[in-house]
Amino acid sequence: MQKKALSQPEFVALMAMMIASVAFAVDSMLPALTEISNTLTPDDPNRAQLIITSFVLGMGLATMVTGPLSDRFGRKPIIIGGFTLYIVGALLCYVAPTLELLLAARLVQGLGAAGPRVAALALVRDVYEGRRMAQIMSFTMMVFTLVPAVAPLTGQFFIAIADWRAIFLGYVGFATIVGLWLLLRQPETLAAENRRPFKPSSLASGAKEILSNKTVSLTIASQAFVFAAMFTTLSTAEPVFNQVFDRAETFPYWFGAIALFSALGSFLNSRLVVRYGMRRIAQVAMTVQIVLSTTMTILVLTGALDGNLYFAAFLIWLQSIFLMAGLCIGNLNAIAMEPLGKMAGLGASVIGAIATVGAVIIAVPIGLSFDGTPLALTLGAAICYVFALTFLLIQMKLEGRSVIASPGAAAHPTAPAHPGTRPAVSQHS
Numbered sequence: 001m002q003k004k005a006l007s008q009p010e011f012v013a014l015m016a017m018m019i020a021s022v023a024f025a026v027d028s029m030l031p032a033l034t035e036i037s038n039t040l041t042p043d044d045p046n047r048a049q050l051i052i053t054s055f056v057l058g059m060g061l062a063t064m065v066t067g068p069l070s071d072r073f074g075r076k077p078i079i080i081g082g083f084t085l086y087i088v089g090a091l092l093c094y095v096a097p098t099l100e101l102l103l104a105a106r107l108v109q110g111l112g113a114a115g116p117r118v119a120a121l122a123l124v125r126d127v128y129e130g131r132r133m134a135q136i137m138s139f140t141m142m143v144f145t146l147v148p149a150v151a152p153l154t155g156q157f158f159i160a161i162a163d164w165r166a167i168f169l170g171y172v173g174f175a176t177i178v179g180l181w182l183l184l185r186q187p188e189t190l191a192a193e194n195r196r197p198f199k200p201s202s203l204a205s206g207a208k209e210i211l212s213n214k215t216v217s218l219t220i221a222s223q224a225f226v227f228a229a230m231f232t233t234l235s236t237a238e239p240v241f242n243q244v245f246d247r248a249e250t251f252p253y254w255f256g257a258i259a260l261f262s263a264l265g266s267f268l269n270s271r272l273v274v275r276y277g278m279r280r281i282a283q284v285a286m287t288v289q290i291v292l293s294t295t296m297t298i299l300v301l302t303g304a305l306d307g308n309l310y311f312a313a314f315l316i317w318l319q320s321i322f323l324m325a326g327l328c329i330g331n332l333n334a335i336a337m338e339p340l341g342k343m344a345g346l347g348a349s350v351i352g353a354i355a356t357v358g359a360v361i362i363a364v365p366i367g368l369s370f371d372g373t374p375l376a377l378t379l380g381a382a383i384c385y386v387f388a389l390t391f392l393l394i395q396m397k398l399e400g401r402s403v404i405a406s407p408g409a410a411a412h413p414t415a416p417a418h419p420g421t422r423p424a425v426s427q428h429s
Contacts, residue, residue, distance in 0.1 A: 006186060012139045014186060015124060017178045018079065018116040019140065020147035021086065022059065024174055025113060026052055027151035027259070030238045031252050032164035040099040047099065049235040049367045053360050054103040056231060058110025060356030063118050067349025070119040072198040074188045075126070082115015083179040090171040109171070116178070118348045125337055125344040126189035131274045134334035138270035149260035152252035196346070206346045216347070218395035219336040220354050225388035226328050227359035228366070229381040233321050235367045236377055243372050245311050258319050265326020278331035279396055285327035286389040292320045293382035300375050314374055321381060
C-alpha cells in the first residue's frame with residue numbers, strides 16, 4: 001500500500017533528524033575530548049580533536065557514492081543502509097582500546113552517516129525546488145539546530161552516569177529511532193523510471209558534467225571554506241573553554257545556549273530568502289563574519305581584553321560563527337543543487353564529498369595549531385570566510401549578477417541546464 005506524503009512539519013522534522021545524526025555524532029563528543037586525551041593520548045592532547053575530523057572525513061569520502069546509489073536504488077534503502085553502518089561504527093568505537101582504533105571506528109561511523117546526510121538532501125530536492133527548496137532547507141536547519149543545542153549536555157550526561165564510551169551507545173539508540181521513523185512513515189520519492197544505472201563510467205562522466213557547471217564548482221569551493229571554519233571551531237571550542245577560560249564544567253551549557261540561539265540564523269533565512277535571494281544573503285553574512293573574526297583576532301593578538309570581558313567577547317564571536325553559518329550553508333546547498341534536476345543524487349554526492357573532504361583538509365592543520373589561545377580559531381575563521389566570499393563573488397560575476405542587488409531585481413537569468421536534465425529553476429519559482 002502506497003504511503004501518503006508527510007505533512008510539511010513532519011517532513012521537515014524527519015529531514016532535520018536525519019541530517020542531525022551528523023551533528024549528534026560530533027557535538028555530543030565535545031565534552032569528552034579532554035577525558036579522551038587524558039585516557040588515550042596524554043602526551044599529545046591536541047590529537048583528541050581528530051575524533052571529530054576523522055568522523056567528518058569518513059562522511060565526506062562515502063558521500064561520493066551514496067548519492068549515485070540513491071539515484072539507482074532509491075532514497076530510503078540508502079538511508080537505512082547508512083544508519084546500519086553508522087550503528088556498527090558506533091559499537092566499534094565503544095570497544096576500541098586505542099586512539100588509533102577509535103579513529104578508525106569513527107571513520108566507519110562517518111561512512112555510515114553519509115547515507116542519511118546525502119540522501120536526505122536529494123529527497124528534499126525530489127519534493128521541492130528553487131527558493132521553496134531553500135526555504136524548506138532553512139526550516140530543516142532550524143529544527144536541526146536543536147540537536148547541537150542538547151548534544152553536549154547529552155554527552156555530559158552519559159559521562160556522568162557511566163563514562164565517555166557510553167556516548168557511543170547513545171548514537172545506536174538515536175540512529176535506530178530515526179531509521180524506523182523513516183522506514184515506517186516516509187514514502188519513496190524517486191520513481192523507478194527516474195533512476196539511473198550505477199556504473200563507474202557514467203558516474204565519472206556525470207561528476208565531470210556537474211563540475212563543469214561553474215555555479216556548482218565555485219559554490220562547492222565557497223561551501224568548503226564555510227565548513228572548515230565550522231569544523232575548526234567545533235574541534236577546538238572545548239579546549240579553549242578549558243585551557244583559556246577554565247570553564248570546562250560549564251562548557252555544555254554555554255555551547256547549548258549558543259547552538260540554540262543559532263537557530264535564529266536559519267529562521268531569518270527562511271523568512272528572507274524568498275525576497276532577497278540565496279546569494280545576497282550569503283554574501284552579506286560572509287562579509288559580516290570576516291569583520292567579526294578579524295576584530296576578534298586583533299583583540300586576541302593585542303591582549304586588549306581580559307577576564308569576563310574577554311570571555312564575553314569570545315562568546316559573541318563564537319555565536320557569530322554559528323549564526324552566519326545558518327545564513328550560508330542552506331543557501332549554498334540550494335545554489336549548488338538548483339541546476340541539477342534529475343542528477344540530484346549524484347550532485348548531492350559530488351557537492352558534499354568535495355566540500356566536506358576539502359573542509360577537513362583545511363581545518364585539521366588549523367585545529368592542530370591550537371596553542372592555548374583562541375588565535376588559531378579566530379584567524380582561521382577570518383581567512384576561511386575571505387576565501388568563501390571570494391568564490392561566491394566570482395560565481396556571481398560570472399552569472400552577470402550585481403554584487404548587491406535590489407530586493408525587487410530579477411534574481412538571475414536562467415542558467416543553461418546540463419544535457420539530459422530539466423532546465424535550472426529560477427529563484428523566483
